[in-house]
Amino acid sequence: MTAIDTPPRLDTAVRLDQLTKTYPNGPEQVAALRGVSLAVRPGAFTAIMGPSGSGKSTFLNVAAGLDTPTSGRVHIGDTDLTALSADAVTRFRRRNIGFVFQAYNLVGHLTVAENVQLPLLLDGRRPDPRWQDTLLESVGLAGMADRLPRELSGGQAQRVAIARALVTRPTVVFADEPTGALDRRTGDQVLDVLRGTAKQLGQTLVVVTHDPSVAVAADDVLFLADGLLAGGLVAPTTDQVVARLVELGR
Numbered sequence: 001m002t003a004i005d006t007p008p009r010l011d012t013a014v015r016l017d018q019l020t021k022t023y024p025n026g027p028e029q030v031a032a033l034r035g036v037s038l039a040v041r042p043g044a045f046t047a048i049m050g051p052s053g054s055g056k057s058t059f060l061n062v063a064a065g066l067d068t069p070t071s072g073r074v075h076i077g078d079t080d081l082t083a084l085s086a087d088a089v090t091r092f093r094r095r096n097i098g099f100v101f102q103a104y105n106l107v108g109h110l111t112v113a114e115n116v117q118l119p120l121l122l123d124g125r126r127p128d129p130r131w132q133d134t135l136l137e138s139v140g141l142a143g144m145a146d147r148l149p150r151e152l153s154g155g156q157a158q159r160v161a162i163a164r165a166l167v168t169r170p171t172v173v174f175a176d177e178p179t180g181a182l183d184r185r186t187g188d189q190v191l192d193v194l195r196g197t198a199k200q201l202g203q204t205l206v207v208v209t210h211d212p213s214v215a216v217a218a219d220d221v222l223f224l225a226d227g228l229l230a231g232g233l234v235a236p237t238t239d240q241v242v243a244r245l246v247e248l249g250r
């Protein structure tokens with residue numbers, strides 16, 4: 001059975017029901033998502049793929065509560081994000097969701113440690129130095145706590161962003177092309193860190209990627225095309241992923 005066929009159940013980590021998102025575009029409207037329903041398995045690594053403009057980033061932003069849908073429902077576990085006020089979504093997101101951006105989004109004048117602690121401080125919580133050390137060690141940045149972002153390589157900066165996304169012990173981690181700005185070898189290392197820590201902490205990981213080698217590391221792959229779900233693969237091979245992307249006209 002594929003993840004997309006899973007009926008609505010409370011033991012899904014992320015569930016979208018008939019999600020639409022329309023952006024104004026001058027006098028016209030762009031329908032980025034046109035009725036997407038899917039479920040993501042708890043504890044699994046799910047890759048989201050599809051041609052450019054198919055709605056992947058929109059999907060991720062709406063599913064993670066960074067943006068609101070035009071219609072439809074988003075559940076994270078048994079919480080209906082779409083039923084919450086904007087403030088309640090922000091609070092829920094800070095406590096339960098981690099997000100890794102392609103461009104790292106580190107704060108330039110804060111140290112590595114301060115960047116990692118930021119989500120806790122924004123939520124009024126006290127950082128736990130031992131947890132911070134554990135995280136920095138597991139992303140391979142032990143001893144770099146006092147560096148500034150400009151003193152890091154791209155791969156190191158992305159690993160700080162991963163530690164920052166994990167510091168609140170979120171149940172779901174979303175990542176938008178986390179290896180897109182990195183060379184192959186560094187990208188592989190960053191993916192290993194993201195996948196390894198998610199497994200270790202029992203987190204659900206949802207990653208948007210263009211890269212078939214990232215998708216084959218996933219448990220499930222879901223494809224979007226033209227704002228709609230266009231099938232899925234379980235434990236896919238590179239050939240299967242590439243064949244599907246060619247069919248969808250990447």
Ligand SMILES: Nc1ncnc2c1ncn2[C@@H]1O[C@H](COP(=O)(O)OP(=O)(O)OP(=O)(O)O)[C@@H](O)[C@H]1O
Nearest residue numbers: 023024025030032051052053054055056057058059
């Ligand atoms: N803020 C916005 N305002 C207007 N249109 C937007 C906005 N964001 C996205 N879109 C449009 O929505 C559609 C889906 O965009 P989205 O970025 O979600 O696709 P994507 O699959 O992530 O693309 P890519 O692989 O190129 O990053 C596109 O037609 C895009 O131009």
